[in-house]
Amino acid sequence: MASKTSTWNTKADLVPLEKDKAKELRARISKIKQAEVLRPGAVFVGHIPHGFFEPQVKRFFSQFGTVSRVRLARSKKTGGPKGYGYIEFECEEVAKVVAETMNNYLMFEKLLKCEFIPTERLHPKTFRGSNRKFLKPTRRSTAIRKHNKPKDAAATLQSAMRLVSKNLGRKRKYAALGLNYDFSGYDDMAKKAKLQAASIV
CATH class of the missing domain: 3.30.70.330 (RRM (RNA recognition motif) domain)
Known part of the structure; x- marks a missing residue:
């Protein structure tokens, strides 16, 4: 053998x-x-x-x-x-x-x-x-596939809330510098995600 x-x-x-x-x-x-x-x-x-x-x-x-x-x-x-x-x-x-x-x-x-x-x-x-x-899959191809993977309502809501949280931190940072920063796009995204999650439940 x-x-x-x-x-x-x-x-x-x-x-x-x-x-x-x-x-x-x-x-x-x-x-x-x-x-x-x-x-x-x-x-x-x-x-x-x-x-x-x-x-x-x-x-x-x-x-x-x-x-x-x-x-x-x-x-x-x-x-x-x-x-x-x-x-x-x-x-x-x-x-x-x-x-x-x-x-x-x-x-x-x-x-x-x-x-x-x-x-x-x-x-x-x-x-x-x-x-x-x-x-063999590369790290880049794996990351792209993971990023493009369709998200369910819970994952979409979690992602939206994360963006809202980061945006609030950005507002505080600019306010401390005396700058006026106002972007509500993430808030609207979070509201839509909440409605979508609520409709499924």
């Missing part, structure tokens, strides 16, 4: 299966008759070792048949993998054999959990974005 490492290179040697497991798997797959029109099949894979990303997963499972798509679950905030994902094989029968044979397979101190997912149970967006290279 290959030694454990923190990351894998797509050009590195293929992670080998144990001899007995490889023999069993290839024997079963060789019995599958390839139909003229192949029906794809998906496999859920859990407990994926850290550092085993999309290219490595596709390369590893391509030992058993043609892998059409791979999508690993990742954190929207950090981009880090969550340790599970989905693999689509070109042939449904191959997917079934892989799921059954590779379930509870020990890989880098992790027991893989594999389950065949019937097409009718597969969410239409399961493989959305699987053909695009994953780009």
Whole structure:
């Protein structure tokens, strides 16, 4: 068995299966008759070792048949993998054999959990974005997404009251300097937010 490492290179040697497991798997797959029109099949894979990303997963499972798509679950905030994902094989029968044979397979101190997912149970967006290279979200993109996220009535009211409070502090500061500062825009915003929150309650 290959030694454990923190990351894998797509050009590195293929992670080998144990001899007995490889023999069993290839024997079963060789019995599958390839139909003229192949029906794809998906496999859920859990407990994926850290550092085993999309290219490595596709390369590893391509030992058993043609892998059409791979999508690993990742954190929207950090981009880090969550340790599970989905693999689509070109042939449904191959997917079934892989799921059954590779379930509870020990890989880098992790027991893989594999389950065949019937097409009718597969969410239409399961493989959305699987053909695009994953780009880790930057702090700027995360901040923009958070800022543009639609706010509910309570959040809108809280934001408006915060602006009103800052505006009052600004008025006091200018008054101490003998300057006349009068801006009621935030007050109007707070009133609208209060009415909106009250209508929901």
